[in-house]
Amino acid sequence: MSSRHKTVALKTAKEMNQPRPVIVKNLLTCSQSHEFDDAKEEWTVQSLIDESSEGFSNHCHLCHTPNLKYNFILENALNGTTIQVGSTCILRFGVGLGKMDVDSGAIFLNNMIEEKELINFLQTYSSRVMVLHPEGRTLKKYYESLKRYFDLRGITAPTQEQLGLVIFGIKWEEQSTFNQLQMKRIFYNPGSIEVSRTKRTRPTHNPKEGTTWGHKRRRNVETTLARSASYSPEGRVVDNR
Numbered sequence: 001m002s003s004r005h006k007t008v009a010l011k012t013a014k015e016m017n018q019p020r021p022v023i024v025k026n027l028l029t030c031s032q033s034h035e036f037d038d039a040k041e042e043w044t045v046q047s048l049i050d051e052s053s054e055g056f057s058n059h060c061h062l063c064h065t066p067n068l069k070y071n072f073i074l075e076n077a078l079n080g081t082t083i084q085v086g087s088t089c090i091l092r093f094g095v096g097l098g099k100m101d102v103d104s105g106a107i108f109l110n111n112m113i114e115e116k117e118l119i120n121f122l123q124t125y126s127s128r129v130m131v132l133h134p135e136g137r138t139l140k141k142y143y144e145s146l147k148r149y150f151d152l153r154g155i156t157a158p159t160q161e162q163l164g165l166v167i168f169g170i171k172w173e174e175q176s177t178f179n180q181l182q183m184k185r186i187f188y189n190p191g192s193i194e195v196s197r198t199k200r201t202r203p204t205h206n207p208k209e210g211t212t213w214g215h216k217r218r219r220n221v222e223t224t225l226a227r228s229a230s231y232s233p234e235g236r237v238v239d240n241r
């Protein structure tokens with residue numbers, strides 16, 4: 001865990017018990033309890049949406065912070081109400097995290113964000129790898145992203161349905177037979193897929209047309225998507241209120 005992450009966690013912990021009156025009012029309005037600390041316990045983080053989702057709110061329902069990149073959807077166990085909030089309110093006031101401490105909560109939220117970003121990538125790029133000879137670098141990144149997604153969810157051997165839902169969404173069963181086979185090949189046997197030549201590869205290392213990706217794989221050539229700068233787990237919670 002980085003020092004930056006710890007700094008954020010400590011800062012939020014100190015402020016944990018000092019919600020502004022407007023935040024207290026907003027939470028109590030949609031909770032059953034009339035005490036802030038009790039009301040907090042009624043809520044659970046359910047899911048995460050971004051601006052491409054219907055019903056996205058650009059401000060936090062609790063503190064009204066604008067320009068949210070993500071909405072965490074919190075559901076009230078007693079009355080079924082949902083509210084959409086930024087990560088800051090969740091961590092600062094411990095709303096929706098149950099018994100989790102601030103550090104575990106930050107990791108939990110960051111994992112949700114990473115899963116969301118991975119799904120966005122996997123669905124956006126699916127048409128690029130659902131071809132007979134996908135481009136090598138794209139296939140590699142796609143495979144790594146798919147692995148990372150299921151790693152985060154603790155799944156080592158995803159089923160056809162699990163792969164389909166992640167790659168194509170709820171209409172995965174309408175995909176062609178080729179696509180359904182290809183998604184399994186990508187996860188379980190990417191080396192068996194013949195790739196096309198990478199256009200951006202330097203001339204000295206040009207793999208021959210038709211070289212399988214499995215043969216030209218090298219260690220540490222590229223960072224994985226999960227480790228690249230834009231996917232740094234630290235900072236997301238800070239930046240994406």
Ligand SMILES: [Zn+2]
Nearest residue numbers: 060062063089
């Ligand atoms: Zn907020």
